[in-house]
Amino acid sequence: MTKAGRFAPSPSGELHVGNLRTAILAWLFARSTGRNFLLRVEDLDRARAGAEAEQLRDLAAIGVTWDGAVVRQTDRGDVYAEAISRLAAADLTYECFCTRREIQEAASAPHAPQGAYPGTCRDLDRAELEFKRSTRPAALRLRSAVTEFAVRDVLHGGFTGVVDDFVLRRNDGVAAYNLAVVVDDAAQGIDQVVRGDDLLPSTPRQAYLASLLGLQVPEYAHVPLVVNSDGVRLAKRDGAVTLGDLALRGQSAAGVRDLLLASVGLPGGTLEQALAAFDPVALPREPWVWPGA
Structure with a gap:
C-alpha cells in the first residue's frame, strides 16, 4: 500500500486560519517525503449541513490538493x-x-x-x-x-x-x-x-x-496551534478568522496562504514553490499569534 499523510477535519463549520495552517503543514510534510496526501471527513459527530463543501472549497482556494476520493467516517461503520x-x-x-x-x-x-x-x-x-x-x-x-x-x-x-x-x-x-x-x-x-x-x-x-x-x-508530528492575543487557541469567536470573513475585509485566499506560509518561515507563492524550502527541523515550536485576533 502506498504511504500517505492526511488532513481530517470535522465538518462542524468553516475552517479557520489555524485549521488551514495545519492543513498546509500536513500537505508539506507528506509531499516532502514522497507520500500521497489524503482527505478524510471525520463526520461521526458535530456535522453541520454544508460545512464539508465549504471546507473543501477553502482548502482548494489556498492550494491544498489531495489524492483520490474524500473518505467519510459515516460510510465506515x-x-x-x-x-x-x-x-x-x-x-x-x-x-x-x-x-x-x-x-x-x-x-x-x-x-x-x-x-x-x-x-x-x-x-x-x-x-x-x-x-x-x-x-x-x-x-x-x-x-x-x-x-x-x-x-x-x-x-x-x-x-x-x-x-x-x-x-x-x-x-x-x-x-x-x-x-x-x-x-x-x-x-x-x-x-x-x-x-x-x-x-x-x-x-x-x-x-x-x-x-x-x-x-x-x-x-x-504535532504542530503548534494558532492562538489569539490572549494565548488561547483560535476560534470563530475571535472575529475574521475564516477565508469567507477575511474576503469581506478584502483579503484574498492567496494573501492568507502567503501569511500562513510566512508564519512557518516559508516564502509566499504556491504550495509547490514553498515545498522546495520546507524543512521540518526549522519549524517554529511555539504557537503563532494570529495578527488579526
Whole structure:
C-alpha cells in the first residue's frame, strides 16, 4: 500500500486560519517525503449541513490538493464494528454505564490519574450488569492492560501519556473518535499523522490501540496551534478568522496562504514553490499569534 499523510477535519463549520495552517503543514510534510496526501471527513459527530463543501472549497482556494476520493467516517461503520469485534473476542472490552458527571466526580479521587477513567464499570458482576442495562444504554470501553504508553513525535521527541479504559463505542452505538481514527489511518495506508499539538495527549491511547489491533503506529508530528492575543487557541469567536470573513475585509485566499506560509518561515507563492524550502527541523515550536485576533 502506498504511504500517505492526511488532513481530517470535522465538518462542524468553516475552517479557520489555524485549521488551514495545519492543513498546509500536513500537505508539506507528506509531499516532502514522497507520500500521497489524503482527505478524510471525520463526520461521526458535530456535522453541520454544508460545512464539508465549504471546507473543501477553502482548502482548494489556498492550494491544498489531495489524492483520490474524500473518505467519510459515516460510510465506515462496518469497518469499526469489525475492529470492535476483534477486541471483544480477545476480552479487551467491557460495557460502561457511567454518565459524564459520574466520571468527573469519580476521577477527582486521589488514586485516579488526571483525566483518566477510574474503572467504575470494569468488574461488574452479572447482577450489577443486568441492572445497569435496564437503566441506560451502555458505552463500550477498552480493557487496557497499561496505564501509560510512549510515542515518538517528529517535533516533540519522546512523549509518554496516560492510557485508561477509553471509550471505543459511544452509548448511541457510534464508534468513538479514538477507535475510528486508528482504524481509518491503518486502512488508508496513512503512516504519517500531522495535526495540532492539542491532540498530542490523546496520541498514546491511539498508538496503544493500534498495537492491540496489530496495526502500524504512524509517524507523528504535532504542530503548534494558532492562538489569539490572549494565548488561547483560535476560534470563530475571535472575529475574521475564516477565508469567507477575511474576503469581506478584502483579503484574498492567496494573501492568507502567503501569511500562513510566512508564519512557518516559508516564502509566499504556491504550495509547490514553498515545498522546495520546507524543512521540518526549522519549524517554529511555539504557537503563532494570529495578527488579526
